[in-house]
Amino acid sequence: MGFPSPAADYVSKPLDLNDMLGVTPGDTVLVTNDEGFILLSKSSKPKQGDTMLIQFCGSTQFAKLYGSAFITADGEAIEGEALDDAVVIGKVVNIILSTRMDDIPTI
Template sequence: MGFPSPAADYAVQTFTIASLHGYDGNCRTIETSAGYAIINVARKPEVGDTILISFCGSLDFAKVQGKALITQDGEAIEGDALDDATVMGVITHLLNRVTDTDDRPVI
């Protein structure tokens, strides 16, 4: 019941994905070839957002541009083709792998 310890002000905080990126119950982590993508399934996509879509049986990233989706390879999904695309969530963060098969140094 006493008073709070002044040492608590100097305690080291443990950093987690949840504390750094606002990871909550609406977020999912998807493994990609470059690392991990954190998506928010509750957030409504807006123009300029990058989203994860399911299109033609595969997952892909796309950018929302007006009434079209622009995929990573530059293809536009618009009009009736949008009926075949399912938005999985809005990308909030991308976590790249530190280790890679290349001989590039990592600092």
């Protein structure tokens, strides 16, 4: 028998992305081509200014919710009758950027 190791005071639990990102059962992690990963919530209620993942005119794209319209990344406003063609997939909760992109240096 010996004495307890003083290093035991500094032992921490392993990193868990589910805890760090606040993943709930209604969330989905999707891989994107250009950004890395997104955490998408299908159960949380969107607020003004939230980024949403939508399908519109045969493409999937990110859009911000402002008033009763979606504003896409290229500045197009989807409003009025055009909203009938938009399908909301979910609210973007977190974005995990890829570090392997050459056009966005990290150093």
